[in-house]
Amino acid sequence: MPGIFCSSRVTQGLHGGPETTWERLRQLLPDSRIVCLKQIHSDVIARAEDISEGDFPEADGVISCDPSVVLCVRTADCVPVLMWADDAPVIAAVHAGWRGLALKIVPKAVQCMVASGARRVHVSMGPAIGPCCYAVGREVIEALRTEPDRHLDGRLFVDLHRVLRNQVIETGIAPENVHQVKACTCCSGSSYYSYRRDGEFTGRNVSAIGGKSCSLPGLPVP
Ligand SMILES: [Zn+2]
Incomplete structure (x- = not known):
């Protein structure tokens, strides 16, 4: 299944x-x-089947039973998640920041895919702010029902990929079907845009899955 986490290029x-x-x-x-x-x-x-051409519904995940459709999410530190299945023509793309993770949007997307006939689902997590840079308040730790990955100078740091991986494995997905691109958007030079580093007017990282010929420059899903 073609998918890509595009760099800022x-x-x-x-x-x-x-x-x-x-x-x-x-x-x-x-x-x-x-x-x-x-x-x-x-x-x-x-x-995707319910969305008219050129409409942009308010949502943070999208699923399609037609893999020739290109599903896209935009991020700038949040986790882009691309999903596909070995045994059914079902794909999904999800934008998951800490709020989306607290609401378990990715397990919900897995449920939607299973309801559409997928059993062997793959989840690929793209470049996001890493535990090297993601200092958060106690309220974020509590909303995610997790523990900090790192303490430094009284600040708490959390690894969104770890939280997401645990949520996905709890849904029954095999650990080897959970994939990860480890680049940190905040400290990986200028390869990715970062809200934390550049502020609210920064650009957006684009991740896409599906399509007849999805060949964009960037990182293919592992
Ligand atoms: Zn970093």
């Missing part, structure tokens, strides 16, 4: 809302239908 100049990303992907992949979301840090998962 392909996403330069894209900001905030879904429109510019949708236009850019339409230019890069002219033969594919592109689905982008108006992301709101929720646990809402849309179905």
Whole structure:
């Protein structure tokens, strides 16, 4: 299943809302239908089949039973998650920050895929802010029902990939089907955009799965 976590080389100049990303992907992949979301840090998962061309529903996950559709999420420190199955033509893309993780949006996306016939589901977590840089308040630790991965100078650091991996394995997915690109968006030079490093007007990292010929520069899903 083709999927990609794009570096800033392909996403330069894209900001905030879904429109510019949708236009850019339409230019890069002219033969594919592109689905982008108006992301709101929720646990809402849309179905590509219910979305009209050019509409951007308020949701943070999207699932499709037609893998020729390109599903896209935008992040800038949150975890982009791309999902597929060995045994059914079902794909999904999810935007998961700490709020989405607290709401268990990825286990909910797994449930949607299982309800659509998938059994051997793969989950791939893309570049996100790492435990090297992600200092958080106690309220985030509590919302995630976890423990800090690191303490430094009275500050608490958490690893969103670890929290997500544990949530996914609890749903019954085999550990070897949980994949990870370990790059930290905040301290990996200029390869990725980072809200924490650059502020709210930073660009967006684009992750996409599906399509007839999804060949963008960046990191293919492992
Ligand atoms: Zn870092």
